Amino acid sequence: MDADLIALLPPARERRLARGEALFRAGDPALGLVVVRSGALELVRTSREGRRSVLHRAAPGDTFAEASLFEPRHHCDAVAAAPSVVAVHPAAELRRAASTDPALAWRVAAHLAARLVAERARAERLALPHAADRLLDALHALPAEEGGARRLGGTWKALASELGLTHEATYRALARLERAGLLRREGRGVVHLGVRARA
Amino acid sequence: MDADLIALLPPARERRLARGEALFRAGDPALGLVVVRSGALELVRTSREGRRSVLHRAAPGDTFAEASLFEPRHHCDAVAAAPSVVAVHPAAELRRAASTDPALAWRVAAHLAARLVAERARAERLALPHAADRLLDALHALPAEEGGARRLGGTWKALASELGLTHEATYRALARLERAGLLRREGRGVVHLGVRARA
Known part of the structure; x- marks a missing residue:
């Protein structure tokens, strides 16, 4: 506004x-x-x-x-x-x-x-050639709530379309980022970034 | 200007x-x-x-x-x-x-x-998920010269970077479009679009 x-x-x-x-x-x-x-x-x-x-x-x-x-x-x-x-x-x-x-x-x-x-x-x-980079960049741009959670405005499907990705590529990239400890999903459309679980 | x-x-x-x-x-x-x-x-x-x-x-x-x-x-x-x-x-x-x-x-x-x-x-x-679509869209946006030729302002490499593509993906997409008869390369950085050679 x-x-x-x-x-x-x-x-x-x-x-x-x-x-x-x-x-x-x-x-x-x-x-x-x-x-x-x-x-x-x-x-x-x-x-x-x-x-x-x-x-x-x-x-x-x-x-x-x-x-x-x-x-x-x-x-x-x-x-x-x-x-x-x-x-x-x-x-x-x-x-x-x-x-x-x-x-x-x-x-x-x-x-x-x-x-x-x-x-x-x-x-x-x-213009970022990798789905995971696009996704991380978009998630970093969301405002962080108290405790660091970031909330999608809409669905993952809507975000995928906004990023020029198929849903499949988006879900694959999410899983990959989660495995790499770069994000953690928490309930519907809520993520924490930069967890970097090195265990 | x-x-x-x-x-x-x-x-x-x-x-x-x-x-x-x-x-x-x-x-x-x-x-x-x-x-x-x-x-x-x-x-x-x-x-x-x-x-x-x-x-x-x-x-x-x-x-x-x-x-x-x-x-x-x-x-x-x-x-x-x-x-x-x-x-x-x-x-x-x-x-x-x-x-x-x-x-x-x-x-x-x-x-x-x-x-x-x-x-x-x-x-x-x-946001177009396929390299060939991005490339065609960018080439269609160039002004057509007399005879229908379109001239890149810079190199294919520069265009690739502008489109968020690797050079390899760009050359593969170019070859695919050429085989499909959707474009024809003519000398350095000059293409004709929509040839659609159905032969």
């Missing part, structure tokens, strides 16, 4: 979506900046070969479609993965407001810079 | 770099927006395990370090891969100019949005 940005934005229009309903489809005119209030939206792209892949899953507080402020049309679908409420800050109004408000324009730029840094980190992780 | 942005920027300071010389190192105070005038700079990150990897190679006309306008320090090294000249638009001056010039601030945002879209496309490509 980029509260500094949201505080400066012109008023939003609220949209309610049923599960499976699309907020927009690739090729639709750009709506504007979207903030998820509740539920979850998936950004989905269809490849040249017709393969659909989830680029991103936006949870409450997340913003998306910021690049659509600068482009006439959307490049992916946004589909509700659960009953959802979103706030849409219309592109034209936001552009108009920013044209006389340098603080707002700069705040949009800062928000995009933060997204760019995050996206680069994701690309770097994906 | 984002000429629209560069035209709005406050004056740059020129820096000349010898091959191997660093413009900045991770942890250094953020310099500002950099435009490559000649030569080439590599952005290099060192992982937790001490492995160095090239994140990006910036060629003449390319800009980089735009995220450093919003952060106090650099997160990677920028090293000249050849004798180079760069223009540095200092962060503090750029921020000051943008604070009273909404057109400049918005142009910076637009530039960041374009980088974000490109970085996302890179991450999507890297």
Whole structure:
């Protein structure tokens, strides 16, 4: 949630979506900046070969479609993965407001810079040729709870897909890391890292 | 080259770099927006395990370090891969100019949005689990010359590293794609795509 940005934005229009309903489809005119209030939206792209892949899953507080402020049309679908409420800050109004408000324009730029840094980190992780390295890197990036536990936001299957891995490769890598003492699984979607049991 | 942005920027300071010389190192105070005038700079990150990897190679006309306008320090090294000249638009001056010039601030945002879209496309490509798919996707993204040839900007080795592949995997995938009639190599770093020789 980029509260500094949201505080400066012109008023939003609220949209309610049923599960499976699309907020927009690739090729639709750009709506504007979207903030998820509740539920979850998936950004989905269809490849040249017709393969659909989830680029991103936006949870409450997340913003998306910021690049659509600068482009006439959307490049992916946004589909509700659960009953959802979103706030849409219309592109034209936001552009108009920013044209006389340098603080707002700069705040949009800062928000995009933060997204760019995050996206680069994701690309770097994906460029790691070994599944175990990708997995460890992604797990290290999760916030550590008290006691050092790290909790997956979703399922291992969702993480595998985010990392460009098959489930099988993910489970094999997990088992290998566990045997090497580099992580320990504890209940559903909770891991401890760097255990390094040398016994 | 984002000429629209560069035209709005406050004056740059020129820096000349010898091959191997660093413009900045991770942890250094953020310099500002950099435009490559000649030569080439590599952005290099060192992982937790001490492995160095090239994140990006910036060629003449390319800009980089735009995220450093919003952060106090650099997160990677920028090293000249050849004798180079760069223009540095200092962060503090750029921020000051943008604070009273909404057109400049918005142009910076637009530039960041374009980088974000490109970085996302890179991450999507890297999420493809098969080497041949990544390679085809990267080759399709190159501009087609007259006659349909596509020319690599660098070496196959550099492309392999950008795609998170070993050279061996890249050459195997190339051979497989060629046998399947999906591409044809023609001289150094030139390919034709979609030949689909069904003979």
